[in-house]
Amino acid sequence: MLWGVLQFPGSCDERDALHACGLAGEARLVWHEDRDLGGADAIVIPGGFSYGDYLRAGAIARFSPAMESVAELAAGGGPVLGICNGFQVLCEAGLLPGALLLNDDLRFVCRQVELAAHGDPPPPGGASARSRFLAGIEPAERLSIPVKHGEGRYWAPEGMLDEIEANGQVAFRYTAGQNPNGSARDIAGVLNEAGNVLGLMPHPEHAVDALTGSTDGLRLFEGAARSPA
Amino acid sequence: MMPAAGQRPDYEALGLTDAEFDLICEKLGREPNGVELAMFSLLWSEHCAYKHSRKLLRRLPTEGERVVMGPGENAGAVDIGNGHAVAFKVESHNHPSAVEPFQGAATGVGGILRDVFALGARPIAILDSLRFGELDSVRSRHLLDGAVRGIGHYGNSIGVPTVGGEIYFEGPYEHNCLVNAMCVGLAKRDEMVRAAASGVGNAVVLMGASTGRDGIGGASVLASAELGDGDEEKRPTVQIGDPFEESKLMECCLELLQRGLLVSLQDLGAAGLTSSAGEMASAGGVGIDIDLARVPLREADMEPFEIMVSESQERMLGVVEPAQVAEVLEICERWQTGAAEIGAVTGSRRVRVLRGEEVVGDVPVDALVDGCPLYDLDPAEPQGWLYGNADVLAERVATATGAVGDPADPSAILLALLASPSVASKRWAFEQYDSIVGSRTVRGRAGNGAAPTVSDSSDAAVLAIPEAGNAIAVSIDGNGRRVACEPHTGAVEAVLECAQNLACVGAEPLGLTNCLNFGNPEKPGPAWQLDRAVTGLADACTALAVPVVGGNVSLYNEGPDGPIYPTPVIGMVGELPDPARTAGSGFAREGDAVALLGPFSPSLAGSELTKLRGKLGPGLPEPDVDGVAAACAVVRDAVRAGRLASAHDVSDGGLACALAESAIGGGLGCRVDLSPLLDRGLPAEQVLFGEGTGGFVLSGERGALESLAAEGVEVLVIGEAAGEAIEIAAGEAQLSVTVKQAERAWRSLAERFELAS
Numbered sequence: 001m002l003w004g005v006l007q008f009p010g011s012c013d014e015r016d017a018l019h020a021c022g023l024a025g026e027a028r029l030v031w032h033e034d035r036d037l038g039g040a041d042a043i044v045i046p047g048g049f050s051y052g053d054y055l056r057a058g059a060i061a062r063f064s065p066a067m068e069s070v071a072e073l074a075a076g077g078g079p080v081l082g083i084c085n086g087f088q089v090l091c092e093a094g095l096l097p098g099a100l101l102l103n104d105d106l107r108f109v110c111r112q113v114e115l116a117a118h119g120d121p122p123p124p125g126g127a128s129a130r131s132r133f134l135a136g137i138e139p140a141e142r143l144s145i146p147v148k149h150g151e152g153r154y155w156a157p158e159g160m161l162d163e164i165e166a167n168g169q170v171a172f173r174y175t176a177g178q179n180p181n182g183s184a185r186d187i188a189g190v191l192n193e194a195g196n197v198l199g200l201m202p203h204p205e206h207a208v209d210a211l212t213g214s215t216d217g218l219r220l221f222e223g224a225a226r227s228p229a
Numbered sequence: 230m231m232p233a234a235g236q237r238p239d240y241e242a243l244g245l246t247d248a249e250f251d252l253i254c255e256k257l258g259r260e261p262n263g264v265e266l267a268m269f270s271l272l273w274s275e276h277c278a279y280k281h282s283r284k285l286l287r288r289l290p291t292e293g294e295r296v297v298m299g300p301g302e303n304a305g306a307v308d309i310g311n312g313h314a315v316a317f318k319v320e321s322h323n324h325p326s327a328v329e330p331f332q333g334a335a336t337g338v339g340g341i342l343r344d345v346f347a348l349g350a351r352p353i354a355i356l357d358s359l360r361f362g363e364l365d366s367v368r369s370r371h372l373l374d375g376a377v378r379g380i381g382h383y384g385n386s387i388g389v390p391t392v393g394g395e396i397y398f399e400g401p402y403e404h405n406c407l408v409n410a411m412c413v414g415l416a417k418r419d420e421m422v423r424a425a426a427s428g429v430g431n432a433v434v435l436m437g438a439s440t441g442r443d444g445i446g447g448a449s450v451l452a453s454a455e456l457g458d459g460d461e462e463k464r465p466t467v468q469i470g471d472p473f474e475e476s477k478l479m480e481c482c483l484e485l486l487q488r489g490l491l492v493s494l495q496d497l498g499a500a501g502l503t504s505s506a507g508e509m510a511s512a513g514g515v516g517i518d519i520d521l522a523r524v525p526l527r528e529a530d531m532e533p534f535e536i537m538v539s540e541s542q543e544r545m546l547g548v549v550e551p552a553q554v555a556e557v558l559e560i561c562e563r564w565q566t567g568a569a570e571i572g573a574v575t576g577s578r579r580v581r582v583l584r585g586e587e588v589v590g591d592v593p594v595d596a597l598v599d600g601c602p603l604y605d606l607d608p609a610e611p612q613g614w615l616y617g618n619a620d621v622l623a624e625r626v627a628t629a630t631g632a633v634g635d636p637a638d639p640s641a642i643l644l645a646l647l648a649s650p651s652v653a654s655k656r657w658a659f660e661q662y663d664s665i666v667g668s669r670t671v672r673g674r675a676g677n678g679a680a681p682t683v684s685d686s687s688d689a690a691v692l693a694i695p696e697a698g699n700a701i702a703v704s705i706d707g708n709g710r711r712v713a714c715e716p717h718t719g720a721v722e723a724v725l726e727c728a729q730n731l732a733c734v735g736a737e738p739l740g741l742t743n744c745l746n747f748g749n750p751e752k753p754g755p756a757w758q759l760d761r762a763v764t765g766l767a768d769a770c771t772a773l774a775v776p777v778v779g780g781n782v783s784l785y786n787e788g789p790d791g792p793i794y795p796t797p798v799i800g801m802v803g804e805l806p807d808p809a810r811t812a813g814s815g816f817a818r819e820g821d822a823v824a825l826l827g828p829f830s831p832s833l834a835g836s837e838l839t840k841l842r843g844k845l846g847p848g849l850p851e852p853d854v855d856g857v858a859a860a861c862a863v864v865r866d867a868v869r870a871g872r873l874a875s876a877h878d879v880s881d882g883g884l885a886c887a888l889a890e891s892a893i894g895g896g897l898g899c900r901v902d903l904s905p906l907l908d909r910g911l912p913a914e915q916v917l918f919g920e921g922t923g924g925f926v927l928s929g930e931r932g933a934l935e936s937l938a939a940e941g942v943e944v945l946v947i948g949e950a951a952g953e954a955i956e957i958a959a960g961e962a963q964l965s966v967t968v969k970q971a972e973r974a975w976r977s978l979a980e981r982f983e984l985a986s
Binding site: 054111213 | 379386471474564
């Protein structure tokens with residue numbers, strides 16, 4: 001699989017994402033001004049502070065030419081992974097439901113957290129069951145992945161939360177006592193209805209090597225690369 | 230702006246003496262005009278000219294076979310093999326942080342990052358050394374909160390991990406906090422550049438943010454009625470940082486260097502364009518013409534002197550061959566970073582300031598950069614203890630034990646020490662920093678489950694360098710209270726402490742940087758402290774064969790109550806062959822033996838316990854420097870060989886605190902008998918809580934620990950890692966607390982001072 005990793009001015013984790021993708025296929029950077037994704041089969045929108053995030057995290061980046069192509073790729077069922085700032089960009093772009101607000105204690109937090117995959121409990125046949133990113137990860141399986149963000153509190157109207165839970169669009173939840181930011185219903189990551197677009201605040205690209213923390217994040221990249229399109 | 234004819238300008242308001250002004254006139258052959266006077270006053274300030282410290286700094290050893298760049302460059306650099314080097318430097322931003330902690334600390338980080346990428350090194354780590362007054366002061370909590378947020382704001386946003394640091398709380402920093410930031414960068418040796426301008430006819434390009442009036446009244450005394458129009462003095466004097474601007478500027482500069490498009494590069498820090506242009510011309514033995522009409526401004530009506538000394542952040546000055554200017558501007562455009570060709574390298578050996586066709590300043594480079602007279606200090610040893618003392622032990626014991634502890638009971642004392650803000654875990658602060666971006670931060674062996682995101686212990690941070698096939702370790706340290714007790718010994722200890730921290734992770738020191746934070750050097754007491762501390766620094770570096778590759782001096786740190794504790798902050802960088810072969814500081818396995826290694830000779834002088842008792846005074850015992858160096862080598866080799874399960878150095882709070890920290894780190898208790906130390910005639914309290922260099926708490930297989938004695942260092946097996954309590958016997962003194970109790974005390978900082986939100 002050929003991964004494209006978007007690079008905006010102000011991106012921070014693009015090289016980390018490039019490295020992680022490279023462990024599960026080929027990977028190259030895609031400049032934010034390029035409409036051409038260079039033949040990428042899957043896209044990662046990495047963490048950081050695109051355009052400084054001075055307005056609202058991800059609010060400017062969603063208008064970049066590259067994001068138009070990402071929306072087309074997503075519409076065609078191509079895997080798109082938004083991590084941290086990338087999650088914020090996907091929500092701003094309307095490719096994922098909900099929004100990310102300031103952490104409830106108004107402080108940046110960098111911490112290893114435990115996640116439960118597929119919602120917990122996952123509805124059978126929902127988006128998470130179809131997602132290539134979660135292929136090979138059992139429902140309720142625990143993953144250890146770090147978070148690092150100041151605006152990571154997931155929020156959506158109650159009705160929308162009920163809906164995404166019912167559709168199996170909750171990809172990851174913080175386990176008991178691990179919610180670092182006050183996210184609604186402990187939600188750490190969500191999918192679109194089709195399951196091909198995933199956004200999450202934790203950083204799977206920073207969990208691909210035991211030396212620097214854990215290897216649990218690598219499973220998302222490998223799952224997407226190995227499972228059939 | 231100019232004084233009336235026949236009237237001398239008010240140079241004293243700019244910090245220049247009569248003799249200095251006369252010397253400027255002599256070197257110019259006339260009186261300086263307003264622009265020139267502004268330029269001289271800044272470059273002849275202590276901050277830029279080091280006029281009270283430069284002679285002392287000549288004592289420091291600066292050479293070594295691994296040194297790539299030494300003092301005089303934007304940062305120092307050492308070779309780490311395979312064509313790579315690490316560049317690093319520590320710098321202060323004390324006074325801005327005392328005025329406005331968030332922006333002061335943020336721009337401190339921004340400035341040190343620019344120093345490192347100016348060499349062509351990509352910043353890969355930030356460390357911070359912070360000092361505040363006691364935490365029960367509202368002011369200290371405000372400064373701490375602001376500085377931590379500011380460091381996080383800048384470092385997190387620009388994508389450089391903050392991997393370590395230290396924070397001390399002491400009364401003498403109440404009005405003059407210290408914010409020292411260190412940056413470490415990685416470079417390919419063949420892509421590094423020096424800050425020397427060269428090539429007559431080459432273009433001088435200013436990149437990054439536009440130039441405004443910010444900072445003009447900050448590092449200088451320019452907001453004086455004689456020079457300004459009176460308006461600028463109302464502006465904030467602390468610079469405002471913009472990490473997004475710096476992020477683009479950094480990526481842009483690194484790309485320009487990688488493509489070989491820059492002859493040289495220099496950041497704009499204190500004194501702005503004046504110092505950058507002056508220092509680049511001086512280093513290259515050339516001259517520089519600058520046309521102020523071509524400098525992008527935030528406000529069109531800026532005066533020439535304002536443009537020349539503005540400290541607007543996020544700016545870099547590059548020298549470019551004429552044929553490559555277009556390509557440079559194109560790459561800057563792509564990164565959406567400003568760029569303007571503002572001048573040229575000349576053969577005149579003068580800095581000429583033009584506004585269009587008009588020459589508004591013209592000074593010889595040598596006079597401007599190297600002409601400032603250097604002063605000898607007039608040191609005199611102060612009589613007695615210059616600082617305060619307050620007995621707070623009973624109160625601290627009551628807080629740490631829920632009012633049930635007895636201040637004479639060693640268990641209660643241990644809990645009070647662990648809860649003491651300078652000793653306690655700083656996780657509250659460190660979790661506000663991105664410590665993992667870049668994927669280099671080695672997060673140690675997990676004691677139970679996943680590795681912590683930040684290390685609580687004060688030992689060194691380890692960064693993997695796959696490009697060179699090895700890893701580096703970084704430590705920052707400097708206990709000002711001990712330097713106040715005895716400046717020479719205290720400075721020696723600061724260097725040894727860093728070396729011990731590196732040894733604990735298996736690293737060998739390659740070089741160090743320092744930031745000398747002291748009081749007013751024109752007063753005999755602080756002058757004596759500075760003189761003695763620099764000698765101590767030199768002696769320790771010589772003994773360890775670690776070169777000083779760069780640094781910074783921050784003097785005049787005084788408040789209404791007097792000077793700060795003299796605080797040399799040491800940042801040390803070492804190398805280790807395999808990032809997978811490091812030791813954690815926490816006990817790792819039930820049943821492992823616990824040993825004390827090294828020439829540890831604890832004393833209560835200058836210790837945390839003595840501070841809590843309000844009995845601080847001058848004097849510290851002399852450390853066995855060669856013995857500590859030998860112990861470091863033994864620990865380093867044992868860690869590299871995988872013979873140790875854990876390694877931690879004995880530091881603040883003494884041996885009992887070190888044992889407790891290893892127990893907390895591993896979530897595993899210990900049973901220890903310290904009678905071998907008592908047999909030397911040391912009182913129990915001194916053994917438990919006395920401080921001094923040279924001690925390591927190690928754990929591992931008993932045979933492996935005992936065999937280290939064959940290397941010629943003292944090794945005492947003192948017990949084993951086991952159970953859920955920290956149990957220490959020291960003769961009659963019996964100490965026992967559960968690991969949970971100890972951890973609760975050690976982690977009480979945020980809760981106790983309501984810092985949590």
